[in-house]
């Protein structure tokens with residue numbers, strides 16, 4: 001038994017990051033309680049790409065066989081010209097190991113919640129934590145709790161992040177995004193990136209014969225940050241009205257959609273105090289242009305629990321956690337930010353970029369994915385075997 005066996009761990013937030021951390025701590029013997037503000041552990045209806053780096057951590061948490069049953073294995077990523085509908089290149093994903101998967105967010109949350117219950121994690125619902133003190137203690141509704149470690153896995157509007165870092169200064173990126181789902185049963189489980197000047201759409205299938213759609217458009221102004229602003233699907237269709245029929249036909253099937261403003265936040269400088277730590281979006285909100293927000297949250301969760309288990313001294317463990325995670329996360333976030341620019345090119349730059357992609361697809365079809373080797377091949381579990 002490692003050091004976690006004598007620890008009580010409180011996790012604020014029962015999202016993908018919080019539940020992954022709860023499971024990882026519970027599997028190493030900690031006494032774990034999750035405090036979730038919502039009335040149930042559920043997720044918004046949307047898809048998620050779990051890349052091999054995230055899958056390695058989930059597999060190490062014992063979820064490999066259930067993930068196989070819940071996810072669709074992705075076979076390729078296909079950059080396409082949204083204006084003509086033509087495929088630019090096809091980059092193979094079938095040699096990725098573990099498998100690159102398309103999942104429904106609610107399915108992943110369900111798997112994690114079930115595994116947490118099997119490992120004795122207590123989940124307290126309707127528990128919005130208003131504030132956390134610097135020593136990690138907080139009012140949990142039924143009284144004040146002072147766990148050995150308090151983990152802020154409470155997302156974009158974390159209550160713990162400002163305690164460790166002061167107020168954040170997010171800025172509007174000049175982009176908004178819609179997400180939607182339509183019925184579909186594609187024979188080819190591929191992620192398509194439909195690129196147009198100032199806009200792009202990502203589509204991929206999900207189990208249950210659905211197609212997940214995320215569409216991004218450049219805009220000058222936006223008011224509030226958040227994922228849950230309902231919007232008229234007509235606005236989504238209007239933004240892509242000059243695109244190819246194949247894309248317009250998909251958008252024509254959208255019945256309901258949510259719109260959100262994309263904001264950039266700095267990666268937190270301080271990820272821990274003496275008895276506190278933050279992970280996932282609480283430490284590093286990520287733009288959805290590399291499909292890594294949840295994957296990085298899962299990696300954080302695994303590394304945090306394992307570094308704590310290895311060291312009797314919590315302070316040493318928390319420092320090791322930040323040192324292991326911050327540089328990698330900062331690199332991934334910079335890569336996601338750059339993708340937005342690359343997808344939205346216009347004029348000559350667009351022509352040159354598309355020609356380059358096409359040539360790469362023909363001459364070196366693995367090059368595109370190999371360039372992401374630092375991301376997908378990384379194994380957070382390797383230091384803990």
Ligand SMILES: Cc1cc2nc3c(=O)[nH]c(=O)nc-3n(C[C@H](O)[C@H](O)[C@H](O)COP(=O)(O)OP(=O)(O)OC[C@H]3O[C@@H](n4cnc5c(N)ncnc54)[C@H](O)[C@@H]3O)c2cc1C
Nearest residue numbers: 013015016017037049129154155280281291292293294295
């Ligand atoms: C459209 C879209 C597509 C995406 N696609 C991908 C993808 O393909 N792959 C990928 O890896 N990532 C993707 N992401 C990013 C990913 O969803 C997030 O980075 C990830 O969900 C972060 O997980 P988290 O647990 O840190 O935070 P969250 O998912 O935000 O969870 C935080 C939890 O804390 C709870 N909470 C918040 N405050 C409190 C409080 N004070 N007290 C108690 N509970 C609280 C919330 O209710 C919530 O349950 C996508 C994001 C979007 C918007």
